[in-house]
Amino acid sequence: MSRTEPTKTDSTPEKRPPVNFSDARGPSASETEVGSVFVSNYPPFSAWQADALPEYEDVIEQAPERASELGLYLHIPFCRKRCKFCYFRVYIDRNADQIQHYLDSLAREVEIYSRKPAVADRPLKFVYFGGGTPSYVAVKHMKQLWNRVRAAIPWDDVEEVTFECEPGTLTESKVHTYREMGVTRLSLGIENFDDAILRENGRAHETKEIHRCLPWIREASFDQLNVDLIAGMVGETWETWKDTLEKTIDVDPDSVTIYQMELPFNTVYSQGILKDGEPVKVADWETKRAWNEYAIDRLCEVGYEVSSAYTLVKSSGKAAGEGRFVYRDALWHGADMLGTGIASFGHMQGVHIQNVASWNDYLDSLAEGRLPWGRAYKTSAEDLLTRELILQMKLGNLDLQPFREKYGVDPLDRFFGAFETLEGEGMLRIRDRRHVELSRPGLLRVDSLLSNFYAERYQNARYT
Numbered sequence: 001m002s003r004t005e006p007t008k009t010d011s012t013p014e015k016r017p018p019v020n021f022s023d024a025r026g027p028s029a030s031e032t033e034v035g036s037v038f039v040s041n042y043p044p045f046s047a048w049q050a051d052a053l054p055e056y057e058d059v060i061e062q063a064p065e066r067a068s069e070l071g072l073y074l075h076i077p078f079c080r081k082r083c084k085f086c087y088f089r090v091y092i093d094r095n096a097d098q099i100q101h102y103l104d105s106l107a108r109e110v111e112i113y114s115r116k117p118a119v120a121d122r123p124l125k126f127v128y129f130g131g132g133t134p135s136y137v138a139v140k141h142m143k144q145l146w147n148r149v150r151a152a153i154p155w156d157d158v159e160e161v162t163f164e165c166e167p168g169t170l171t172e173s174k175v176h177t178y179r180e181m182g183v184t185r186l187s188l189g190i191e192n193f194d195d196a197i198l199r200e201n202g203r204a205h206e207t208k209e210i211h212r213c214l215p216w217i218r219e220a221s222f223d224q225l226n227v228d229l230i231a232g233m234v235g236e237t238w239e240t241w242k243d244t245l246e247k248t249i250d251v252d253p254d255s256v257t258i259y260q261m262e263l264p265f266n267t268v269y270s271q272g273i274l275k276d277g278e279p280v281k282v283a284d285w286e287t288k289r290a291w292n293e294y295a296i297d298r299l300c301e302v303g304y305e306v307s308s309a310y311t312l313v314k315s316s317g318k319a320a321g322e323g324r325f326v327y328r329d330a331l332w333h334g335a336d337m338l339g340t341g342i343a344s345f346g347h348m349q350g351v352h353i354q355n356v357a358s359w360n361d362y363l364d365s366l367a368e369g370r371l372p373w374g375r376a377y378k379t380s381a382e383d384l385l386t387r388e389l390i391l392q393m394k395l396g397n398l399d400l401q402p403f404r405e406k407y408g409v410d411p412l413d414r415f416f417g418a419f420e421t422l423e424g425e426g427m428l429r430i431r432d433r434r435h436v437e438l439s440r441p442g443l444l445r446v447d448s449l450l451s452n453f454y455a456e457r458y459q460n461a462r463y464t
């Protein structure tokens, strides 16, 4: 898995004084609470409604007035095992026939979209195979999907094709297939290099499987190899985290993405806490931030630079200075995206859309030739301004001038209270009324700051 993690920035946020590691779990440390979320969109999903589906239909049935960038997300919701911290729509019990049926439906969804006026003749800028575990799918089935999708929407000019992998599902032949499919960015969900921690957290892979697949990946020479890590898996200690960092550095990826462990409501861990009264075993936020900060500092020491709140990229080499995470950049700057697959979300010409979240509803809709829409939201200019602003805040550095030009509003005036509060708390700094720079403390807790910018009616709204 990898959450939608938009763009890179050229600046390195200011450093804060070194953390006293022994104090990282102090009495004032804040517990990781059930219900914490990673912000990937705005307004919150709970505001999206089936009533708004006609608005989405309207934009899909019209050629767009302005030619914005277009991307395609393909959701592959299968995994070998359910990680105990996972909150995604995934299936671990589907057989080969069911998987084939799903992939046929997914291809069909793309084919139907490709004939719609809003999509026809528009070049794709990026493609993202996410999950779930796209690498779970057999070579034969993946090739069939790819052939049908690229026949429907030509992607020869696509700038980036990302493919998410779980190490234990990879084979040499799969890796070669991804190269043949034009994958440019392979994202490897390593998460941790300690087998006991991987097991405790319900991960399907072990470290020997990481080492087994790396030579195949290196030989295939993708434009970019990204490694995902999670700071704060259950059982993590300073020793294991530092060891994971050193082993990640040995892998020598082009980028490293680090998430802090959260507890949304529907994870195995959260349910254990809520239903069975189990103690919270996830490290508190101060500790996770300290681990994350250590990782940032250590990776910067060996030649990486901060690209966003979550991602570091090599400051020299293939990934340097090229804004390589096209998916993230495009999405966070307001691109259109077809979100295909069960429960996927997308955006077209000002309207958000999410597909149905039920297996049968998804397959039945497509069997009847209907796009499997579940709920939508027609944004206002103010919603779009807020959405782009909060998502780009995650870069750690924000240029306000493009917002003034695009929306005719000065964000410093519109969000005066939020900026003033966060600047007062040392979370960010405003330079020349043009640039917003998050401090290191601000960057490490950016998701928790974003609701300051929400419209009042969404301040306390449920996220999903």
Ligand code: SF4
Binding pocket: 001, 002, 078, 079, 081, 082, 083, 085, 086, 087, 088, 090, 131, 132, 133, 166, 189
């Ligand atoms: S690999 Fe684990 S975290 Fe990722 S989607 Fe599958 S179950 Fe969820």
